[in-house]
């Protein structure tokens with residue numbers, strides 16, 4: 001049964017009361033929207049929308065602030081071919097002069113249904129073989145109304161033979177998930193808030209796998225891919241997915257969906273994505289993203305992260321990040337919980353589920369912690385400010401280490417590790433952050449899709465319910481204040497310390513070697529203070545580091561190193577050779593159409609972050625990542641164990 005989401009400050013009586021409210025109170029007939037994705041291979045979506053109306057002026061809108069994006073980037077510029085008709089007549093419209101997402105028109109006397117046709121020119125998440133459709137590309141509904149009060153009935157048409165993955169409830173189960181050729185799949189009436197939260201993926205090479213069948217409600221992973229072999233996920237990936245559902249069930253002790261669909265697209269042309277929804281998540285990785293262990297290691301945290309958002313971000317939402325419409329600005333102040341705690345929990349779950357090992361987790365954590373510690377922008381900007389300014393720090397590249405990017409993700413990871421290990425320490429290892437989740441993320445027990453907002457004080461109150469401590473000061477000190485160094489207390493309380501070695505960790509080497517990796521290029525960040533692309537182009541320079549002092553800048557290109565044409569190995573061996581002597585590293589660098597000689601005075605050799613065990617202290621870091629349930633092994637792993 002569909003349950004309407006409502007929004008309010010958390011309190012149990014209110015939660016219970018809301019379930020008794022009638023649905024769809026503000027509007028009698030639902031909007032009907034039929035999207036036609038048949039033109040997906042040409043990167044076009046179409047929609048026909050029938051809206052119940054009354055005579056007089058009306059303002060319709062498309063979404064501007066998309067939940068989960070944390071910025072006003074609704075794709076209004078791609079919505080085109082907008083034509084309104086009523087009783088067979090075309091009606092004139094005018095865009096709002098200030099809010100360009102709004103269309104104004106006047107409904108003639110006697111008209112009760114307005115028809116709108118619109119097209120969307122799709123620029124991402126689409127290929128010849130698949131498409132991911134987020135509803136903001138085609139939605140149109142009355143402006144200036146809470147979107148949860150607008151009832152809407154969705155239908156979808158897809159290319160013949162293409163499968164459909166979505167958390168929406170089909171009206172006729174026979175036409176879903178692979179509809180008959182030319183069929184329109186109709187879904188149950190919902191509201192605009194929920195519809196926007198329920199994307200559709202469709203593709204020629206489609207697989208739907210049920211997960212952890214003993215757990216209620218039901219979970220599925222729906223996969224579309226550009227190549228037929230990729231959508232049939234490896235048994236080891238499916239084993240980890242089953243484990244993920246069981247581990248999340250054990251960790252959170254509640255759920256806030258009636259069904260959950262992991263939607264996964266595997267394509268080199270459709271682009272990457274990780275977008276949370278209450279009952280599903282839209283996940284996009286490269287064609288081979290889960291085809292072998294090296295690629296899987298790189299994507300290990302994606303599905304656990306987006307799944308965790310169903311609890312942390314969707315169900316529990318910072319009060320400023322929830323708006324009753326998609327027009328009012330969202331406020332990012334608590335993103336270090338929404339994203340930061342999700343980053344922490346997603347990484348922990350990826351180990352508990354078996355996507356990565358404890359050692360790989362520690363190697364990645366060392367890299368995260370070192371990156372933050374070597375981010376000089378922390379000398380002027382607090383972590384909270386990266387969250388408040390979330391809509392303008394996204395995509396920062398040149399000098400990002402001085403500007404700071406979306407640091408509320410990794411800063412949050414270290415913060416919540418600090419809190420977790422501190423709870424373990426204070427409680428004599430009897431309590432952990434898992435206990436906090438069973439309070440904070442489980443208020444009201446199991447629910448359908450629901451948004452319950454919170455503020456800073458509730459976090460403090462719930463942490464105190466686990467272990468009494470001055471949590472307000474703990475959080476303020478780490479989030480609002482200028483901290484020139486990263487919060488490494490969680491690593492130390494966890495029984496490890498961050499050190500630098502002259503060799504990369506095994507995990508860093510594996511991830512760097514996977515083709516098309518995010519880590520391709522050369523990372524000399526902790527030595528000379530440079531990140532360099534495969535062709536020698538400098539992607540960033542560490543503020544105040546040796547390369548900065550030598551006046552190098554992002555976007556310049558290193559042409560030669562110590563008299564040799566640039567290669568990653570030439571640069572790395574020059575760094576090694578300069579160790580312990582006084583001869584600078586000689587570079588020839590191209591900036592725009594000019595070339596110059598640069599001497600880089602650096603003599604400490606290569607430096608890579610790794611984690612080192614502190615013997616004789618509790619290894620909480622390893623306790624934290626132990627599975628709570630008995631993990632399922634893939635058939636090939638079981639066979640290996642028997643041999």
Ligand SMILES: [Zn+2]
Pocket residue numbers: 276305309338339342
């Ligand atoms: Zn996230």
